[in-house]
Amino acid sequence: MRLNEWFVPRVGSSRFRAAVGLLFLPYTGMVLAFTLFGAMLAEVVHWDRVAAILVIYFLALGIGAHALDALGSREAKPWGDMFSKRQLRLLALVSVASAYAIAMPYMLGPAPLLAGIAIVEGFFLLAYNLEWFQGRFHTDGWFALSWGALPVLAGHVLQTNEVSVAALLVAAAAGALSLVEITASRPYKRLSRAAASGAASATECLQMRQLEKILQSVSVGVILLGLGLVAWRWSA
Numbered sequence: 106m107r108l109n110e111w112f113v114p115r116v117g118s119s120r121f122r123a124a125v126g127l128l129f130l131p132y133t134g135m136v137l138a139f140t141l142f143g144a145m146l147a148e149v150v151h152w153d154r155v156a157a158i159l160v161i162y163f164l165a166l167g168i169g170a171h172a173l174d175a176l177g178s179r180e181a182k183p184w185g186d187m188f189s190k191r192q193l194r195l196l197a198l199v200s201v202a203s204a205y206a207i208a209m210p211y212m213l214g215p216a217p218l219l220a221g222i223a224i225v226e227g228f229f230l231l232a233y234n235l236e237w238f239q240g241r242f243h244t245d246g247w248f249a250l251s252w253g254a255l256p257v258l259a260g261h262v263l264q265t266n267e268v269s270v271a272a273l274l275v276a277a278a279a280g281a282l283s284l285v286e287i288t289a290s291r292p293y294k295r296l297s298r299a300a301a302s303g304a305a306s307a308t309e310c311l312q313m314r315q316l317e318k319i320l321q322s323v324s325v326g327v328i329l330l331g332l333g334l335v336a337w338r339w340s341a
Contacts, residue, residue, distance in 0.1 A: 138331025143260030253283025
């Protein structure tokens with residue numbers, strides 16, 4: 106179980122801690138910040154659409170994708186038996202359906218290009234987290250594209266219904282930042298499990314703490330940058 110990881114609350118019942126941990130809030134926060142990156146590039150910012158894309162990605166990724174990830178993981182269950190398969194399926198279905206329901210009026214109205222991104226993200230939502238096609242899409246590169254680059258484009262497209270050169274460059278930067286996060290996260294997860302079971306050496310515990318600092322710094326830095334861009338545009 107991953108209850109010992111840094112993003113999981115240290116207080117509360119095991120079920121409460123697992124429920125909060127399931128959201129992977131720092132990493133979800135990064136993706137939400139990426140949508141802000143794209144939105145803030147627009148010449149005119151529609152703040153209702155900013156709120157909409159945040160809610161859409163929180164539901165689809167923060168809840169839906171992580172529920173599917175817990176359901177489809179080939180490794181040991183990340184949250185043990187805290188959630189049944191039925192609960193995870195229901196959670197994923199309701200959250201993802203709600204996200205698409207919120208996005209639909211925009212796709213049918215001011216931002217039809219968002220539909221293309223929604224289709225691609227929907228594919229990765231299932232293929233990555235459920236490890237379809239023998240896990241072919243469960244790789245660092247596809248992770249960087251689906252939860253790094255595409256959220257930037259989604260935030261921008263919802264505002265402008267176009268893909269600009271600036272948005273593509275920022276999307277590439279977000280993909281690179283996501284690659285740093287997932288590259289550090291995989292060995293951190295392995296070392297964290299070893300440390301929790303008492304099987305980690307002193308050197309491995311040191312490596313785990315170093316990776317933890319990288320993950321904390323990257324996630325906090327991205328989130329603060331997103332909030333800074335919002336504050337800049339709000340006051341403009």
